[in-house]
Amino acid sequence: MEFKFTFDDKEYILNEDNLEYFVNDEENPIKDIDEKKIIEILHNSENVEFTKAFFDFPCENCNEGVAEKKKFFDFLGFNFYIYTKNEEYVISTLDKEYEGLSFKRLMKSGKVDNSYIVMINVCKHCGSYSIEIEEFEV
Secondary structure (H helix, E strand, C coil): CCEEEEECCEEEEECHHHEEEEECCCCCCCCCCCHHHHHHHHHCCCCCCCEEEEECCCCCCCCCCCCCCCCCEEEEEEEEEEEEECCEEEEECCCHHHCCCCHHHHHHCCCCCEEEEEEEEEECCCCCEEEEEEECCC
16 A cells, blocks of 8 residues: 655655654554554545645655755655544544544544544655654644
């Protein structure tokens, strides 16, 4: 499974081959989630739009901008949320079933009990990317 998107006329492909690293919350990880599931969620959504992001550290894969001693490095970023019950995946804000729902509604009905932010950052130059999941209080 892979996810493709275009930014500034350049195509980016997110798959297992160019994944730099995957971090599932260190204190309360989601039990049944991995990079394949994140790519599947992106692949099945129509609401994914990467935007420019700048970091004060370079891409670990290509080190673009290091030789020029840049202070900021070009990435593309996208965030969304995952809601869980008993540390297991229930729904994401990108899922079609989520339309018209909210975390508070799902929590009141007992369907979810925790929320996480998923941060995806892609090197604008070489296309390598990272996925970080952190517990996030809504």
